[in-house]
Amino acid sequence: MTGLRRGAGYLLVALAVVVFLYPIWWMVVSSLKPGASILNDPLGVGPFTLDNFRAMFGSVPIGQALGNTVLVVAVKGAITMVLCPLAGYGFAKYSFRFKELLFGVVLLTLMLPTLTLVIPLLLEMKQLGWINTYQALILPGAVDAFSVFYMRQTISQVPDELLDAAAIDAAGTLRTFWSVVVPVIRPGLAALAVLTFFNIYNDLVWPIVAVNDPARQTVSVLLAGLATNVTGGSTSSGFDLWGQLMAACTIATIPTVIIFLLVQRHFIKGLLAGSVK
Amino acid sequence: MSLLANRAAPRQVAALSKRRGRRGPRTGWRGPLLVAPFFVFFAAFGAYPLYYALQLSFIDWHGGATYRWVGLSNYTYLLTNPDFWGALGNSAIIWLLIVPAQTIGAIVAAGALSRAKLRFKRLLRTAVIIPYVTPLAAMAQAFVLIFDRDYGVVNHLLGMAGLPSVEWLTSTGWSKVTIALLVLWKSSGFALIIMLAAIQGIPGEVYEAAALDGAGPVRTFWSVTVPLMRHAIAFFVVISTLGISQMFLEPYVLTGGGPYNSSTTTGLYLFQHIGASDLGTGAANTFLLVIMVLGLSLAAVRVFRESK
Numbered sequence: 396m397t398g399l400r401r402g403a404g405y406l407l408v409a410l411a412v413v414v415f416l417y418p419i420w421w422m423v424v425s426s427l428k429p430g431a432s433i434l435n436d437p438l439g440v441g442p443f444t445l446d447n448f449r450a451m452f453g454s455v456p457i458g459q460a461l462g463n464t465v466l467v468v469a470v471k472g473a474i475t476m477v478l479c480p481l482a483g484y485g486f487a488k489y490s491f492r493f494k495e496l497l498f499g500v501v502l503l504t505l506m507l508p509t510l511t512l513v514i515p516l517l518l519e520m521k522q523l524g525w526i527n528t529y530q531a532l533i534l535p536g537a538v539d540a541f542s543v544f545y546m547r548q549t550i551s552q553v554p555d556e557l558l559d560a561a562a563i564d565a566a567g568t569l570r571t572f573w574s575v576v577v578p579v580i581r582p583g584l585a586a587l588a589v590l591t592f593f594n595i596y597n598d599l600v601w602p603i604v605a606v607n608d609p610a611r612q613t614v615s616v617l618l619a620g621l622a623t624n625v626t627g628g629s630t631s632s633g634f635d636l637w638g639q640l641m642a643a644c645t646i647a648t649i650p651t652v653i654i655f656l657l658v659q660r661h662f663i664k665g666l667l668a669g670s671v672k
Numbered sequence: 673m674s675l676l677a678n679r680a681a682p683r684q685v686a687a688l689s690k691r692r693g694r695r696g697p698r699t700g701w702r703g704p705l706l707v708a709p710f711f712v713f714f715a716a717f718g719a720y721p722l723y724y725a726l727q728l729s730f731i732d733w734h735g736g737a738t739y740r741w742v743g744l745s746n747y748t749y750l751l752t753n754p755d756f757w758g759a760l761g762n763s764a765i766i767w768l769l770i771v772p773a774q775t776i777g778a779i780v781a782a783g784a785l786s787r788a789k790l791r792f793k794r795l796l797r798t799a800v801i802i803p804y805v806t807p808l809a810a811m812a813q814a815f816v817l818i819f820d821r822d823y824g825v826v827n828h829l830l831g832m833a834g835l836p837s838v839e840w841l842t843s844t845g846w847s848k849v850t851i852a853l854l855v856l857w858k859s860s861g862f863a864l865i866i867m868l869a870a871i872q873g874i875p876g877e878v879y880e881a882a883a884l885d886g887a888g889p890v891r892t893f894w895s896v897t898v899p900l901m902r903h904a905i906a907f908f909v910v911i912s913t914l915g916i917s918q919m920f921l922e923p924y925v926l927t928g929g930g931p932y933n934s935s936t937t938t939g940l941y942l943f944q945h946i947g948a949s950d951l952g953t954g955a956a957n958t959f960l961l962v963i964m965v966l967g968l969s970l971a972a973v974r975v976f977r978e979s980k
Contacts (some may be wrong), residue, residue, distance in 0.1 A: 407909050408796050412799040437824065461830040463934060478709040485702075489699065491700075498713075504718060506966060510961065512722070516717060562698075597806075599803075607806040614809075615808075644813050648810045652805070652806065655805040659801075663801070
């Protein structure tokens with residue numbers, strides 16, 4: 396009986412693994428197959444060719460899009476990783492007037508959905524002449540409420556005695572933060588870094604509005620644009636493009652899967668940070 | 673040196689606090705300075721654009737040089753527009769297709785996983801969460817091809833099983849279902865992680881007490897474990913409701929909102945004002961969405977408080 400139940404358990408596990416991984420597998424395999432065999436033999440593995448990748452690199456500026464994404468991830472991520480922990484430090488360990496009220500504002504903006512800011516921000520960017528600029532991609536959302544909130548929770552757990560001891564050594568604010576707080580909260584910082592990476596890399600809501608110039612678009616914007624080219628018209632005109640599309644999607648997806656596998660522990664910790672309160 | 677400093681610490685800290693005022697060593701202008709960047713960014717890219725958009729929501733403007741004050745007519749236009757309500761209805765149906773099944777499924781799966789002594793448990797957790805980290809723009813595109821009416825894998829498999837093809841993306845009846853399937857595929861791992869953590873957070877004594885009362889494993893699960901998970905459950909329901917209320921990319925890529933607007937969600941509807949350059953109406957729509965989302969959040973917080 397238990398053997399039977401155990402067998403059923405393994406069967407369910409195997410089924411779940413297949414269901415959740417198959418679309419990714421199918422995407423990668425299709426990107427390596429000639430267009431005709433994607434259509435006629437969707438389940439088949441092979442014959443393999445790199446033609447889709449060659450054609451795709453020739454017809455779509457994906458190298459540039461990847462470069463833009465890397466730039467945005469690096470600069471925006473750096474701003475987040477410097478300013479949000481410092482703000483969290485201020486909220487967790489300093490006393491000043493109106494602190495509770497100001498932290499209330501942070502919590503309130505935590506509830507404000509990104510999509511509601513899209514049209515207001517678009518209007519502002521038009522006013523500033525920032526459409527199709529890197530600063531439009533980088534600055535809005537670089538210091539976000541969740542990161543400040545998470546860092547405040549993390550830094551609250553640093554014992555005051557450590558900070559007091561640093562104060563006796565006459566260490567300044569930034570030196571205390573760097574040499575006392577940072578070593579203690581390193582796991583929290585790692586989780587924040589991983590989460591920030593995925594949020595910026597996969598962000599689409601804002602970039603798709605902020606840029607329409609191919610020279611500035613990120614990978615996600617590029618992919619969404621390809622998608623509408625295919626689904627917008629009748630699919631028949633897009634048949635040749637299936638393989639190229641899957642090649643572009645594969646290039647955008649594989650880095651996220653590899654990075655996730657490397658930093659899985661930190662990622663899950665960061666995900667749970669939002670729910671544990 | 674640090675040893676000495678530590679030993680002398682309490683007295684010196686007291687002296688230090690006295691010098692800097694009564695409230696301890698970390699007071700003064702440094703705290704406000706540390707938190708200032710958040711408020712600078714919020715003012716520049718949150719409060720100001722919202723204020724500007726609020727003004728604009730009372731104006732008829734299509735991006736050109738001419739605009740005129742129209743009072744509440746952007747709002748009344750939306751509130752009397754069947755498309756606006758249609759999008760709200762579509763989002764509500766998509767919510768019904770996703771949230772109850774996903775929440776209950778994740779609770780049951782987490783319960784089974786936390787009890788079962790299976791190998792490959794970690795493999796399962798990893799496999800289920802991977803879709804969550806992939807770029808939505810890419811995977812939505814893959815779903816378009818996988819669910820294609822004529823050449824997609826899903827209809828191919830249905831055909832092999834002797835079943836008729838389904839118009840996943842091209843019929844008013846199925847378009848919302850396909851969107852729900854994409855969301856279920858992509859975010860169920862997140863649900864599972866949340867529920868697993870909630871179960872692991874329950875102290876062992878609770879189960880010992882239940883065992884003493886003679887409760888079986890299934891009874892214990894539903895009447896002891898699940899009520900103790902209510903915080904995590906409420907959190908997940910709120911998060912996914914907010915996510916669905918602003919969903920736009922899934923229908924944008926999968927169906928373009930069609931056919932016949934059958935899969936236009938509240939988020940996509942808002943987004944379409946940008947394409948139409950109808951920014952006054954778009955701004956008004958933004959504030960209707962803000963009111964709706966804040967209302968939903970507050971209601972959820974309230975329900976959660978009462979259940980405590």
